[in-house]
Amino acid sequence: MIRGAAALCLALAGPVAAATEYGLVANKTGLSLVFPLQVESPEGRDLGVTLREPGSEDVALSALLEGGAFFRVLVPPGTYVVRFAPLDGDGPSLETRPLTFEITGPASKGGHLLTLDEGGIAGTRPIALCQSYGYDAHAITELRQYWDDLRDGSEVGEALPVPPRRELSERLCD
Incomplete structure (x- = not known):
C-alpha cells in the first residue's frame, strides 16, 4: 500500500x-x-x-x-x-x-x-x-408575453408562441 x-x-x-x-x-x-x-x-x-x-x-x-x-x-x-x-x-x-x-x-x-x-x-x-429549474431575470418578461399571447388566443392555423426555456441550476443543499 x-x-x-x-x-x-x-x-x-x-x-x-x-x-x-x-x-x-x-x-x-x-x-x-x-x-x-x-x-x-x-x-x-x-x-x-x-x-x-x-x-x-x-x-x-x-x-x-x-x-x-x-x-x-x-x-x-x-x-x-x-x-x-x-x-x-x-x-x-x-x-x-x-x-x-x-x-x-x-x-x-x-x-x-x-x-x-x-x-x-x-x-x-x-x-x-x-438541482432546480427556473427562469433567469430576463426570461420573466418573455414568459409574461407568452402567457398574454396564449390568453389572447391565436388565429386558426397560426403557430403558438414558444415559451422561454427554463435553466437548470445546482447549489449545495442546506
Missing part, C-alpha cells in the same frame, strides 16, 4: 512541479462526473487524491489538491475509498472508509465533505447538490 502511494506521488509530482495545475487529473471510469467531493485541508501540504473501489487497487479517479485552498471535484457514482498522498512524499498516505456517491432524493446528488488536519482525516459529513 505504501509502495502504491509512493508511486502515485512520483507519477503526479512531475506535472505538479512543471505546471502546478490542481484539480481533476483523470476519470478512468467512463462515467459522468456529477457527485460532489469537497476537501478542507491545512495549508502548505499539496496532496494527490485518488478514488478506488473498496478492495481494488485500480484508480477510478485522480486529482491534485493544493493544501489550504478550497477543493471541490465532481466524481462518478459509486462507492469509493478516498486516498490522500502527500506530493512531496513526506508523510503517510491517508484513507477513508468506503464512501458512497449517489442520488439521495428527488433532484439531490449526494457526496461528501472531508476535513483533513495535521493528524489525518478529522471528519467526514454528507453534502448534496440540489
